[in-house]
Amino acid sequence: LGRRINTAFQDLSRQPTVDAGTVDQLLKTVCSALIEADVNVKLVANLRTQVRSEVSALLNDKANANWSDAQRRQRVQKAVFDHLVQLVDPNHGQQKTDPESGAQVASATSGPSDVFKPRKGKPNVIMFVGLQGSGKTTSCTKLALYYQKRGYKTGLVCADTFRAGAFDQLKQNASKNNIPFYGSYTETDPVAISSAGVASFKANRFEVIIVDTSGRHKQEQELFDEMREIDAAVTPDLTIMVLDANIGQAAEAQSRAFKDAAGYGAIIVTKLDGHAKGGGAISAVAATKTPIMFIGTGEHATDLEPFRAQPFISKLLGMGDITGLMDKVEEMQMNGGQERQREMLKKIEEGGTFSIRDWREQLANIMGMGPLSKIAGMIPGMGQLLGGGGGGDDEAAGSKMKRMMYIIDAMTREELDSDGSLFTAPVRHKPTPREAGAVVQHQEASTSGDGSKKKSKKKKKAPTKVRMTARARRVARGSGTSVREVEEFLMQYRMVARMVKQMGGKNSWMRQMSGAA
Ligand code: GDP
Numbered sequence: 001l002g003r004r005i006n007t008a009f010q011d012l013s014r015q016p017t018v019d020a021g022t023v024d025q026l027l028k029t030v031c032s033a034l035i036e037a038d039v040n041v042k043l044v045a046n047l048r049t050q051v052r053s054e055v056s057a058l059l060n061d062k063a064n065a066n067w068s069d070a071q072r073r074q075r076v077q078k079a080v081f082d083h084l085v086q087l088v089d090p091n092h093g094q095q096k097t098d099p100e101s102g103a104q105v106a107s108a109t110s111g112p113s114d115v116f117k118p119r120k121g122k123p124n125v126i127m128f129v130g131l132q133g134s135g136k137t138t139s140c141t142k143l144a145l146y147y148q149k150r151g152y153k154t155g156l157v158c159a160d161t162f163r164a165g166a167f168d169q170l171k172q173n174a175s176k177n178n179i180p181f182y183g184s185y186t187e188t189d190p191v192a193i194s195s196a197g198v199a200s201f202k203a204n205r206f207e208v209i210i211v212d213t214s215g216r217h218k219q220e221q222e223l224f225d226e227m228r229e230i231d232a233a234v235t236p237d238l239t240i241m242v243l244d245a246n247i248g249q250a251a252e253a254q255s256r257a258f259k260d261a262a263g264y265g266a267i268i269v270t271k272l273d274g275h276a277k278g279g280g281a282i283s284a285v286a287a288t289k290t291p292i293m294f295i296g297t298g299e300h301a302t303d304l305e306p307f308r309a310q311p312f313i314s315k316l317l318g319m320g321d322i323t324g325l326m327d328k329v330e331e332m333q334m335n336g337g338q339e340r341q342r343e344m345l346k347k348i349e350e351g352g353t354f355s356i357r358d359w360r361e362q363l364a365n366i367m368g369m370g371p372l373s374k375i376a377g378m379i380p381g382m383g384q385l386l387g388g389g390g391g392g393d394d395e396a397a398g399s400k401m402k403r404m405m406y407i408i409d410a411m412t413r414e415e416l417d418s419d420g421s422l423f424t425a426p427v428r429h430k431p432t433p434r435e436a437g438a439v440v441q442h443q444e445a446s447t448s449g450d451g452s453k454k455k456s457k458k459k460k461k462a463p464t465k466v467r468m469t470a471r472a473r474r475v476a477r478g479s480g481t482s483v484r485e486v487e488e489f490l491m492q493y494r495m496v497a498r499m500v501k502q503m504g505g506k507n508s509w510m511r512q513m514s515g516a517a
């Protein structure tokens, strides 16, 4: 998906002018890609209509007549992006009141505590609902650990009496993470267990009490009835629906059905570490006007990330999650790494070059960060670079990256700080004898005027091809790779540099969108 949308944006940036036709073309590609990613068909149709009319109004506005094509392109991209962000952020554009100052503040949801903030010193009951296998039990543990780390006295209640082994699973998860739990091997009434569990934790002054429920019954109606009964028994402060990112077009119907039955106030989307891009999540949020609070990005208890709309959408669009990556890098707390990341971003914002040296640093960081497939999708251009949708074969990706490193390490200081242009020269300037012949022929044909017409037509344009310089051959030799590989490396580096520039520059749409410019 990201790749297709990316290509569409790149095509747009190659168009000499941006008009209604090119905008339609872009929207067509983006929309069919979104539908493929399981965003609801009707939503996509609405998005298309809205963006089209918004953009045409902007382009036709006399006040904007002096816009450059670059500005026009930015506007189109921004319109698409903004509309998608609005879809996953139901609070977007709404004024909120800051409970402390009473002032009207930020328009968008910016973190889990915007959705729900447990009160200290009081019992906060959170109930989980969702289909079996969606990741409820796993997410319950993750959330319990999340609040425990933030100083809340937290406990888990297992109210899944339907599935054999459900209590053992929760017990294991909980013990592994030192989270108190409550459950029973003999009691079969989930309502009785959840009431007793919540009561017991309340009596012991627990602050966050999380109730895990079953997700499967012989009949849907039974499941929904049970959810209502547990809800009535424990009166949760928050109900969370867990949604598997792989759910596809069924997301809308499922999230509506659960909303009607359980009235949940937040969503956790799980398994976003896999191939699913989460198009279904957009449909669920849009259908139920309920915010996503967290995303699940793995099977471990720490694989829970606060949901943020902008990175989510830029990843969906294949623009790469630059903020997510920076977070990861900071998390790693590599010696001085943090400082260097900031310096690099600052430099790019100020119009500097994203040099090969910068690229080396990014690569080194990724390589030191464990599972490549998880990180790759966050880097702009990396999905394409590794030849997949951002994930895939870690080993192949790893060896490819190693070879890239060998190439970089065979470069001189001057070359590292460059934008790579000194490795290539236009064929026109330093032609090989044969190519030189061709160029001369071309010049003769166009200047003499009476050269054969056929010839001048054939050679109408000056050759724009580049060839690799002696430097490139030296690097290939020094790194034990081939000139072809060096050439490929440079191509990929340029692609990444272009995207970094586009996303990180002072006037970039990325910055405008994040409200920073
Ligand atoms: P439940 O039936 O809703 O309680 O689902 P479980 O919590 O038992 O999860 C079902 C399966 O999905 C288990 O194998 C989990 O390890 C896995 N799972 C849950 N969340 C995630 C996630 O975010 N990423 C991945 N890769 N697997 C997950």
Ligand code: MG
Pocket: 133, 136, 137, 138, 160, 166, 212, 213, 214
């Ligand atoms: Mg379960």
